Amino acid sequence: MPPTSSQASASASPNPGHPVTDRVREALAISMRGCDELLPQADWLAKLAKSEATGVPLRIKFGLDPTAPDLHLGHTVVFNKLRQLQDLGHIVIPLIGDFTSMIGDPSGRNATRPPLTREQIEANAKTYFDQISLVVDIERAEVRYNSEWSDPLGARGMIQLASRYTVARMMERNDFHDRFNAGTPISVHEFLYPLMQGYDSVALKSDLELGGTDQKFNLLVGRSLQSEYGQEPQCILTMPLLEGLDGVEKMSKSKGNYIGITEPANTMFAKLLSINDVLMWKYFTLLSFRAEAEVARLRAEVEDGRNPKDAKVQLAKEVTARFHGAAAADAAELDFELRARGGVPDEIAAVALTGAPLGIGAVLKQANLAASTGEALRLVDGNGVKVDGSVVSDRGLKLAAGTYVVQVGKRKFARVTLE
Known part of the structure; x- marks a missing residue:
């Protein structure tokens, strides 16, 4: 049986002898900003220290299944973290899951998700790059497709890979466990998804994998498989799911509570101003690149009586400028104020x-x-x-x-x- 995540950490922990400098501590703080979990934190600190001492950048992986061509701000929570780590000098790897998309990710679902056709995958992936590049510097990224190593694996390789993970451990995943107990069918091919996602980490020799909280199990499979293949296991960093405009449900196009990153600047700005005053601070943490000290100072001013709209306008302008440019953000602010006073149509x-x-x-x-x-x-x-x-x-x-x-x-x- 493959070792547990804690066993893998103990058996293949990075060299702890490298000094933990102020730069390393700052990098750790940037890594942890807004994250849900960073596991194991001590291992990541050691990896950062080793990278600082040797000058060798770390390899940071984020898998993308091109299931839909249009992204919203909820998707960019992880992109923002990638950019922060990229700006620290590390190698970010946006991984297009063109192979795994044909399996279908069952994470967080109570039914099998239909796999995509090759034509759907290629059409969706084409638009992903343009949208991701609004946040991540694609020129400095290592863009990969997991069909590079998954297709050559073949039937024999797939069987050998499957032998490195047990059914019992696979059934520890909540959605599989719940569906099994409810008598809901689970297809054998669904077990292959976390297995193949974990194998991606082996192929890329990743040091850190990012994902949403719903991906935690899959990310841990990567740690386990890397240990099985004799590699230093990756750390995992999960980011929380961003609530949408209703402040309750996670941002989703199907729920109509989303802010699309390709929506017009005026629409994006107005939607951001519509979020409630409490949720605004989570948006600052997850979507803003402002220093945490600056956000804390702004929050204290609001608590002391400053109009929260002032803070919300700053957030809306920053995010709108990221996707549309500073001039468009300024124009969107003006348009909003004029319409608020009455008389200016939405589209002019x-x-x-x-x-x-x-x-x-x-x-x-x-x-x-x-x-x-x-x-x-x-x-x-x-x-x-x-x-x-x-x-x-x-x-x-x-x-x-x-x-x-x-x-x-x-x-x-x-x-x-x-x-």
Whole structure:
């Protein structure tokens, strides 16, 4: 029988003789920020110390099954941790589970999840890279597909691999245990999923594997199999599941409580502002790259009476800027404030103009808000023009470079970006 996770740790613990410097302690703190569990913590500290002393970066694995082409902020909780560890100088390995996706992951489910076809996997994986790269520096990452080593394994290799893990240990997994007791069918191929995910760690010689709390069993299988193959077992780091906009259920498209990372900037910003004041701090911990001391200071200010909306706006701008850019985040904040005061529709035309500073008459004409410069100036004289919600009374006004919401009358709007 393979050793338990604690036995594996004891039998193959990293060299504890390397000094634990302040940089190592800082790396440990960054690793643990917002995490649910880091197991075994002592082993990870030793790995960090060894890496610091030798200059050899650690290998950090995160498996992705491309089950759907669109990701939401809940998925990025682990991506953020990958980026933090990547910025410490370690090698992050986004692993596309093109082989395991054809098995179907039963984690946390009370029924078999249908496997994907090769065509579905390839179509979904194609969009994953563009979305992951909004957080992780793909140019510095080691992107892999687990079909590289799983396909060549063949029937003989699969049988040999299966001999290294017992049915009794597989049945320790909660979803298998519960389904068995309830008389719900469990297909034999479902046992292969955690086995193959664990074998990925062997193939990659990973030092740390990240996953959601629902993946803990699978991650521990990787530790066990690495020990079986004579490797130093990986540590595991699980991140909590992020609640969605309702503040109750985990973020999910099927539940309609999600914030998609490819949604328009205005939509993302507004959704982030809609979360409740208590959940906001969990979002700060899991989604923000601000220093923990800065977040703690901001929280103390709110507890002392500062409007929590101020903090929420900072969070919304940071996250929106990550996926859409700082200019779009600024424009989204302005759009939200204007709509909050009433009168600005959700979707307005975006117009890009050059020649800043540009006179208000020319801006209105070129943005198709007035038929001519003369008409534009007459509108100004009649107090019929607003810029960012303020009435324009000076026909000589010139707008500097930037983004503005320009309004004519009650029904004409444009988001004008001047360069």
